[in-house]
């Protein structure tokens with residue numbers, strides 16, 4: 001039990017490579033500075049925090065984002081607005097700029113296999129918004145509606161450990177290298193609204209980030225692969241395509257090993273906070289006849305600290 005003066009809470013680790021559950025907090029209530037400092041410490045230690053039974057409004061979720069570092073607007077919002085979706089008028093774009101609606105509801109409000117977003121498809125391993133210059137430090141995801149028959153489980157993995165366990169020849173091969181991150185596709189690998197299929201890799205216009213970054217709070221090194229889809233997608237800046245692809249194949253095979261991950265089975269009103277600097281996540285497909293509606297807020301990030309400058 002952590003004693004924070006005006007509030008007590010308990011943290012129980014999952015026993016897997018990432019994650020802990022926090023008991024005893026009602027996140028609708030203001031969080032004192034003491035509790036905030038303890039929560040931040042727990043977050044940086046465990047990378048992923050689960051809070052169950054939180055009946056939250058979008059305003060509450062944004063307040064929680066403020067506790068953990070502030071709010072950041074998702075990169076996908078601009079694609080949806082450009083495609084003609086109106087904020088607050090659809091199931092796709094939330095009224096608040098800091099909230100993303102992650103659902104498998106079509107424009108008719110019914111669950112569907114495919115939507116303008118990820119829909120019911122699998123969300124492949126990725127780190128949120130790695131395709132912007134300053135990626136979010138964290139993500140909050142809150143479940144409003146979950147399928148009654150399971151599905152849509154989310155897995156998280158530990159990218160500190162992935163880097164630590166990287167074979168020495170791979171550590172040497174990635175030294176000083178950067179990945180240009182695909183900003184044209186969503187996490188199901190589908191082109192975003194208004195995006196065109198790239199004919200060459202040079203048409204990938206996302207930023208280049210170092211393959212190893214330093215976490216600003218813990219000072220530890222972690223792998224930062226971000227995302228990679230079929231076709232012309234994320235690539236290593238400093239290598240010819242074929243050589244870069246071979247290296248990325250090995251890195252992705254290494255980093256998505258089962259012993260690095262923890263899988264969460266969602267219940268209604270779960271809130272999960274994860275650290276985008278040192279984890280990746282993946283979501284299983286959803287039964288497309290069952291509704292799943294989640295509300296997401298990004299926690300503000302900071303310029304990436306490259307391992308190559310230290």
Ligand SMILES: [Fe+2]
Pocket residue numbers: 123126127128187281
């Ligand atoms: Fe994601």
